[in-house]
Every structure is written in C-alpha cells, then in structure tokens.
C-alpha cells in the first residue's frame with residue numbers, strides 16, 4: 179500500500195463540521211449542548227466526509243497554485259479542466275458530455291437549491307425516492323415547492339424502486355422535477371441499466387426533468403460499475419448530471435462540483451443567474467484529482483471494501499439480529515437495528531448519550547428509514563472497531 183489509510187489525523191481546530199458541527203446539524207442545538215462525553219471522546223460516524231488525508235498528488239497541486247502567490251477573481255478558462263474531467267468520465271463510466279454543458283457550483287446542494295428555483299413554478303412539485311439524503315427535501319422546502327416522496331421497496335434489506343408508485347406520483351402533472359440519487363445514499367444501491375431505463379422512461383414519459391445526483395459514483399465496491407443516467411438516454415436533454423470529486427477525494431470543504439446541463443433553456447437561466455467565479459485552489463485540486471487520483475482511489479476502494487467486510491463479520495458475530503448488507507456503493511453502512519431498539523425514536527441522541535458514537539438515525543432521511551442507523555465507514559479500522567464495539571455493547575445491554 180502506497181497510502182496510509184490507518185493513520186489517525188487530528189482534525190481539531192480545523193473548523194470541521196465533523197468535529198464541531200454535530201450539535202447544530204444532528205441535534206439542531208447550540209454549541210453549549212452537553213453530553214456525558216468530551217467532544218474528542220466521540221467516535222464520529224455521521225457526516226459524509228472521510229477521516230483520510232486527501233491524496234498527496236492533490237495537495238501538491240494546491241501548493242503549486244499557492245506558489246503563484248496571487249489569488250484574484252478566477253474562472254475556469256483553461257480547457258485542461260474539462261479535458262481532465264471528461265477523460266475521467268470516459269475511463270471510469272464510458273460516458274462523455276459536451277464542454278459547453280459543463281457548469282460548476284460551490285457544491286451539489288447549492289446547485290439543487292438553484293435548479294429547483296429555475297425549473298419549478300411555485301405550484302409545481304419535486305419527486306424524490308425515500309429514504310433520502312435530507313437536502314433533497316430541503317431543496318424543495320427552501321423553494322416553497324411541494325415535495326412528493328416514493329418509498330423504495332425494502333425486501334429483507336434489499337432496496338428497489340416501487341415502479342408502480344413512482345408511475346402514479348410522476349403522472350401528477352404538477353410533478354415537474356425529480357431529484358435522483360445515483361448511486362443511492364443511504365441504501366448504497368448502484369442502479370442497474372435496466373432499473374435506470376425504467377425509471378427514466380417513467381419520468382420522461384410524464385415530462386419530469388431529472389437531476390441525477392451522482393456524487394457517490396466513484397465510491398463503488400470493487401467489481402461494481404456505475405452507469406450515469408444520461409448514458410442510458412444519450413439523446414435526452416432532460417437530465418442534469420451532478421458529479422464531484424469532493425466525496426471521492428475528501429475535498430468537500432473546497433466547495434466545487436460539476437453540473438452538466440444539456441438543456442439550452444435551463445443552462446441559459448443558470449448562466450444568467452449563477453455566480454460563476456471559482457476558487458483557484460479548488461480548480462487546481464479538482465483538476466489534479468482527475469489527472470492523478472486513480473491510484474489513490476484504487477487503494478481507497480480496497481480499504482473501504484475491507485472495512486465493509488470487517489463490519490459485516492463484526493455484526494454477524496456480535497449483533498446477529500441486526501440487518502446489514504454490504505452496500506454496492508458509498509462508504510456508508512445502513513444497518514437495521516429494530517430487533518434491539520424497536521421503539522427508540524431519536525437514535526442519534528441515544529447513541530451520542532449512551533455510547534459516545536455520533537451517527538445518523540433513520541429518521542434523518544426524510545421517510546422510510548425507521549429503525550435504521552447510518553454509519554460512516556470511511557475511517558481507520560481502529561476507529562471503526564471502537565465505534566462498532568460501543569454500539570454493540572449498548573445494544574446488547576438493551577436485550578438484558
């Protein structure tokens with residue numbers, strides 16, 4: 179191994195959401211909220227960023243840009259950014275897109291907020307499948323647009339579309355936009371080409387535009403293949419594809435994502451309304467990620483696959499009544515613990531207070547997540563083991 183994923187890195191005094199933002203984000207509380215644990219005693223398995231150092235190749239590119247010593251107003255003028263990214267999508271997803279369609283945003287969430295405003299009229303509705311990353315709901319709420327949800331089917335922890343329900347919801351003429359997660363957070367599904375085709379046919383035959391949020395698409399298990407929704411519908415301009423190396427290379431704080439908008443009308447609104455300057459260090463980092471990140475990603479995927487295998491065995495050995503399948507994508511474990519805590523409403527608070535573990539409870543994923551916890555496994559194995567030990571000790575104590 180060329181890279182050290184077992185290293186414990188001190189994130190204190192870095193203004194990290196992960197270490198300092200959990201009271202506000204998870205508990206909607208102020209910074210004086212008290213727990214029986216000191217902040218640095220928690221095992222943090224909640225927000226989706228990683229405890230791993232960003233690849234040295236990316237850090238080197240940022241340093242090179244720093245050496246230029248002037249950081250004035252910046253936009254992407256150099257075609258090398260597009261070339262680096264499209265070479266990556268060609269190599270990893272066998273998919274390409276036009277340079278003219280590539281926009282950027284200081285994050286995918288800000289893009290969702292803007293796109294809902296640009297696409298939906300006030301009396302229209304946004305469709306999502308559930309459970310869902312909560313910011314998909316926020317994107318509708320903050321634009322005062324009604325949210326419509328379609329629960330994924332869950333058969334013994336295996337998730338799939340309820341296509342009949344999806345068809346029924348999409349056929350509502352007021353549903354004009356679907357925010358779609360591909361691969362899916364929090365269930366970890368990698369949608370098959372067949373599922374994507376049926377999903378897209380339902381949306382497009384009902385005049386529903388799709389934002390395909392593909393931020394997790396590089397973080398798939400070895401052996402899996404990501405299919406961009408737009409690859410299934412190469413002639414459609416009804417798909418906005420959101421991708422970013424921020425999840426892949428632990429760069430979320432650099433606030434830059436790729437938004438591919440093939441629809442001329444929507445892109446023109448975006449270009450007129452979106453503040454399109456970029457951070458020069460972010461451009462350097464993202465370009466380096468796509469040019470030089472391949473080897474690190476390969477080792478990261480191996481380490482994550484081992485963390486998932488470790489977690490699966492741990493749960494089988496210590497919590498045999500928990501429901502868990504190794505997800506096809508993401509570094510997030512979605513675990514059914516109903517058998518141990520059938521009635522606990524606020525799982526995040528329960529584990530924070532009783533086990534000193536910060537995690538996200540199923541109730542944080544809009545709907546269809548009761549009894550589940552989501553664990554971030556993108557951490558050194560020693561940290562993972564401690565978190566799992568604390569969780570299992572607490573849950574086993576409930577059974578006594």
Ligand SMILES: Cc1ncc(COP(=O)(O)O)c(C/N=C2\CONC2=O)c1O
Nearest residue numbers: 225226285286287311363391393430435
């Ligand atoms: C599906 C999905 N889209 C967008 C984002 C955020 O994109 P950004 O605005 O950073 O470019 C996340 C991050 N997911 C997180 C972050 O913390 N917990 C999660 O589940 C995500 O899971």
